[in-house]
Amino acid sequence: MTVTIKDIARIAGVSYSTVSKALNNSPLVKEVTKRKILKVAEEMGYEPNLAAKQLVRKKTDVIGLMWPTIERIVLATLVTNISKAFEATPYSMILSVDSPETAMDTFKKFQVDGMIVFGESNKISVTTDNIPFVIYGVSGKNETTSPIIDANHEASMQKAVKHLFELGHRHIAYIGHLDTEDALQSEKVEGYEKAMKHFGLNEYIQIINSNGLNWFDGYTAIDEVLGQEKLPTAIIGGSYDISGGILRALQEKGVRIPADISIVSYDNIPQMATMEVPMTCTGVPVDILAEEIVHTIIERIESDEEIESVKKLSPTLTERESSGPPPNKR
Amino acid sequence: MTVTIKDIARIAGVSYSTVSKALNNSPLVKEVTKRKILKVAEEMGYEPNLAAKQLVRKKTDVIGLMWPTIERIVLATLVTNISKAFEATPYSMILSVDSPETAMDTFKKFQVDGMIVFGESNKISVTTDNIPFVIYGVSGKNETTSPIIDANHEASMQKAVKHLFELGHRHIAYIGHLDTEDALQSEKVEGYEKAMKHFGLNEYIQIINSNGLNWFDGYTAIDEVLGQEKLPTAIIGGSYDISGGILRALQEKGVRIPADISIVSYDNIPQMATMEVPMTCTGVPVDILAEEIVHTIIERIESDEEIESVKKLSPTLTERESSGPPPNKR
DNA sequence: TTGTACGCGTTATCAC
DNA sequence: GTGATAACGCGTACAA
Secondary structure (H helix, E strand, O other): OOOOHHHHHHHHOOOHHHHHHHHOOOOOOOHHHHHHHHHHHHHHOOOOOHHHHHHHHOOOOEEEEEOOOOOOHHHHHHHHHHHHHHOOOOOEEEEEOOOHHHHHHHHHHHOOOEEEEEOOOHHHHHHOOOOOEEEEOOOOOOOOOOOEEEEOHHHHHHHHHHHHHHHOOOOEEEEEOOOOOOHHHHHHHHHHHHHHHHOOOHHHOEEEEOOOOOHHHHHHHHHHHHOOOOOOOEEEEOOHHHHHHHHHHHHHOOOOOOOOOEEEEEOOOHHHHHOOOOOEEEEOOHHHHHHHHHHHHHHHHHOOOOOOOEEEEOOEEEOOOOOOOOHHHO | OOOOHHHHHHHHOOOHHHHHHHHOOOOOOOHHHHHHHHHHHHHHOOOOOHHHHHHHHOOOOEEEEEOOOOOOHHHHHHHHHHHHHHOOOOOEEEEEOOOHHHHHHHHHHHOOOEEEEEOOOHHHHHHOOOOOEEEEOOOOOOOOOOOEEEEOHHHHHHHHHHHHHHHOOOOEEEEEOOOOOOHHHHHHHHHHHHHHHHOOOHHHOEEEEOOOOOHHHHHHHHHHHHOOOOOOOEEEEOOHHHHHHHHHHHHHOOOOOOOOOEEEEEOOOHHHHHOOOOOEEEEOOHHHHHHHHHHHHHHHHHOOOOOOOEEEEOOEEEOOOOOOOOHHHO
16 A cells, blocks of 8 residues: 555644645745654655546656657757756756657656657647657758757858868868758758858868768768868868768778868767767757756746747867877978 | 636636546546536646646656666667557656756756666666666666566577578578676677587587677678688677678678578668668567656556566567578579 | 634446 | 446545
């Protein structure tokens, strides 16, 4: 038999409403009694019954995270960080890997207070009968009233190019996934181009299509780079995996990083620090991103006012060993 | 305002207890009234309140899945399949990517009826105060009373070797991750050796250490293979990723699959069918595995008797294009 | 400062 | 077959 507040009340010699108040840290109960009650509760191994609480409070303190494409690992780190970020809040998070429809059903059933959605917002907005939610993804052509959290990809690229430019690089190539529907990828390339132009490096713009976002795509793309007459002195990799492949391929060909070629990678995740060569990277640090997402959904739940609907987060450039001055400046 | 059974009762002109029965498809209510009530409920958009139900039933119909190492993608397909398998049951699944301790807290809070745990059972067993659970993982030296679901790795390798042997292969090499604490990996190697001996192929046993489980580990391991004088006519890859690397590396060297070398991979997942060369594979099909895990936890919840505590599932060999007769038998 | 009583939405046990 | 009604565990006016 599980222990309820009535049991506590009996043992502690008070009424169970007092117990309830004490447990909720109400100012309406004397410090001494509060402490006594808490102690008794502790001893009896009391665990509040969420269902009962929810029944009267009309609130679950639970937030659902919809993550339908679990098999693309890129977001796993973000999920982990979001999960961690919630630990500092009164909210719990549950994760659904089902289709948006099934996930919605589950979340409705649990009566979550809010939802976090990754990616496209298309179908969701229709069925989301007034459960507040935030979207993490590209802020392109969405016409939802819910807040969208997005990294500022253009600024990320700006920072990467700036960093390399100031080190003395001119010929800075970009390797990423082109020709895709994925708006995120296009934004990155465009950001790169803009930044190059901004620094007057138009003639050095070189974009290489990796034809994919995976490790191997970066690995093979290097052939194209090394085949050319004039090598770039720096390469910007379009994703964590791509950069990993780039790094590996270069090392195998005897290219020294960063002495011969510098690399800067998109995606600011801790794993960058533990690569073969610790990787300089640009992007919104994943813990900040997580923090922001969590913060936003909670705010959206707790305040009735609408919040600004698109939030572009500023990236950080994290400098590591993979980037340094170009050969001619050493 | 959400609609409750009382609202339905009022509209339908019956008492709310009758509504409850109708909604639960009780035989104690006439067909006509049942249908009428159901119709009204439908029209009003009634959604049962889980919290209230749970409060009286002492059961949530929710099962928690603990998956702490989300960033190792290997299990993603399994998770997806488990999730899908639950859709055919009255249970819902929630996923936690937190540490076992935090996950346990969450699950307790939700009062899940049962839990599925991936991997080590060490710490869990202590804190799991009588929540039924099953473990998916290696059945080595665990001394828990909870059922462990495990694939029969030895049998998997047996089938792989048998398949190749019957096609005419003799020199069958194994590429996998050795020298690791991971019991699963060792079981696979041992299974390979045993199988080779069983078919009298002792002299052909060749084990190559990929030093990892990832794509690139398979990719590089091929160098070692091709460096030797006598090439194997068949290779068994220790994991999906490893095999992908093997396949790629061989193709790049102009080795034809399966004309020159046959490949069989461990891990029986649908993705095997969509590789560059559709891959023959061995192992418990992931949907069967998922089905079994779901089935076991539910059984464990619903029956009080203890079930057999270790369940070794039989593997299947799925034949595809990556394996065929060796060159000398063509 | 503490205790009483009611309601949250549902199931289950009785009567009718 | 159907309808009252008592739980389930908790929060909260309201009374004391």
